[in-house]
Amino acid sequence: MTPHQLNTMNASVPFANNTPLCYSINSPPFKYHPTIASAYFSSIFTTLGITSNLIAFVVLLKSFQRTHSRSRSFLIFLGGLVVTDTMGLLVTGSIVISFHVTDFNWRLLDPSCHFCNFMGMSMVFYGLCPLMLGAAMAMERFVGINHPFARSTSMSKSRTVSMVLMVWLIAGCIALLPLTGIGSYHMQMPGSWCFFNISSEGNNLAFSLLFSLVGLISIAVSFLLNTVSVVTLIKVCCGQDRSQRRRDNEIEMMVQLILIMVIASICWCPLLVFIAQTVLSGGPLRIKYLLLWIRFATWNQILDPWVYILFRRAVLKRIYPRLEWSRGSIMTLYPSFSDTVRRFTRSSLGSTLGPDETGEAHESNVTPPSTLKPPPPSP
Secondary structure: OOHHHHHHHHHHHHOOOOOOHHHOOOOOOOOOOOOOOHHHHHHHHHHHHHHHHHHHHHHHHHHHHOOOOOHHHHHHHHHHHHHHHHHHHHHHHHHHHHHHHOOHHHHOOOOOOOOHHHHHHHHHHHHHHHHHHHHHHHHHHHHHOOOOOOOOOOHHHHHHHHHHHHHHHHHHHHHHHHOOOOOOOEEEOOOOEEEOOOOOOOOHHHHHHHHHHHHHHHHHHHHHHHHHHHHHHHHOOOOOOHHHHHHHHHHHHHHHHHHHHHHHHHHOOOOOOHHHHHHHHOOOOOOOHHHHHHHHHHHHHHHHHHHHHHHHHHHHHHOOOOEEEEEEOOHHOOOOHHHHHHHHHHHHHHHOOHHHHHHHHHHHHHOOOOOOOOOOOOO
16 A cells, blocks of 8 residues: 555544544434424424525515615625525524434435535534624724715625625635644534534644634624714714714614624624633533534524514604604604713813803804884784
């Protein structure tokens, strides 16, 4: 046997018992036998998520047709998020449901680990995409709100589509790294899914930290940029600006973006922190917590579409019809907060102006007495 053939065999067969790499840690068949309840739960979960995303996609298409150009870039980002969530549920959900229904043997069905690698890549790709798209949307809103003159009147559709494709490309390249030797995909308990090897050894450590850090950095960037954008919008909304309709539109987009960020943080932070803590501590992988946090993360794909379905002005107007939508903005839902901020900004403005300027501002707000003589009393 030549050295090349020996190296090829060692790379494809990690152990002497000819166990493929993806089954070297957990090798089926397992003692776990899925119940009919597991199949029903997975089916309902996947169907609910796909239906929710399809409804959101239809709503986005209608909104894209009747909205003005300033909001279309944000709608394209939302469309990319909806498409990503739908495909993620469709791909991973169909595999899990098939396993629970048929209880197939992975080693007989996929002796070369191609199917397992595909599911592991799907888990990584469809997991990172929503987090990175959330950061991209936060960046787009930050530039649009805080630096409106640094760009054209609106981001072009081709540029927005290019940004969405770039996010997909980066996530796809990260998902392909285990196939190049940086990390590895393995069968996970209870045998219904594949994921990368969460380990503190060698390349598995590097890929685990990469996955965790990319997700956490995306959430941190979203939080930072959204916070600055919200502060800017509060200052604008409490001032005397004539473009009230545009402010309402931007507040609506920021509310949706903040809710998307909150949902992603709640659903993904436990898993991302758990992965980083496990590989850095060097302790054994606790399967119970991994399954728990994975289920938490999958809720993100179901809750995301309902943000845009429910939190729109057309829906809020039906829920709260007493709101003054014709003149006031969404900030009028909280009049006391709005008055407090307006009073604070006025007092701050007065302290920065000189006495002559404050006097002129005060006089401009006082209605001058009428110079007309009162009419004579009628006899």
